Amino acid sequence: MQKPPKIPESVLVVIHTPQLDVLIIERADRPGFWQSVTGSKDRLDEPFSETAVREVAEETGILVGANGVADAVLRDWQHEIEYEIYPVWRHRYAPGVTRNTEHWFSLEVPAGTPVTLSPREHTAYVWLPYDQAAAKCFSSSNSEAILQLPERLERLEPRRGARS
Template identity: 60%
Template sequence: MSPFKIPESVLVVIYTRALDVLLIQRADADDFWQSVTGSKDHEDEPLMRTAAREVHEETGFDCRPGSALATQLRDWHLQNVYEIYPRWRARYAPGVTRNTEHLFGLCVPERMAPLLAPREHTAWRWLSYRDAADACFSPSNAEAILLLPQFAS
């Protein structure tokens, strides 16, 4: 396994049918609220598997194949390419400055309490989708949340 992060990641918007969105607070930047995010573990890891793995690691919600929530994880078939924040560039190979982020949504039956990975996230909150978009530090995360009415089933 490479010591560097792969510059291909997922963003998973977790939401309810009422369009409430779960945001989690980063442990390494307490003013950064976001949806679930994470990079592929290896180049050939399928994006759906990356998304399900990251959701499970960061919230404890199980949407891996065979779980009750598996059918609720949806690939939105959209992606963002963005400049990696300078504070996190050292995690990537030298010269890597851009990341490709693939968008997913996960509809959960109700507002549920996540089980956070304390080294990654320290707090959580459910907000209406518009308030969640306003609370995100990342413009691409905010834009994804604002697309929610188009993708919610």
């Protein structure tokens, strides 16, 4: 049975600690391609926040919500970008679909939060200071999102800078 085409609307979730260490994961289908959690909507009416929570759970085993990691904070950056889908992955979409709209989120989790990868999607993970994580990402837009993390957090939570 063939899977239905992917919906060209997705999320990017930058997972980080309060100290701004960022989780990046290596793609199983492309060794050396490191990224944040990403994924498409499962249905057209799926809210982006639901897509983000689902993709984080599927790809990292980190649960967000009532039964999830205590102190986890999902932030919707209210930001989206449109990009050209890499040709190697276009077969997953309906014929003629070449562009995707991606909505950005961050997820703050306590340092030491356990990660359980989905082996069919990712083979390795690493926590790195945000600038090092950005440099390791294969996608320029993913790198840009990670580099924006300190500023975005300050904008969404201005008193954050007072925390230590």
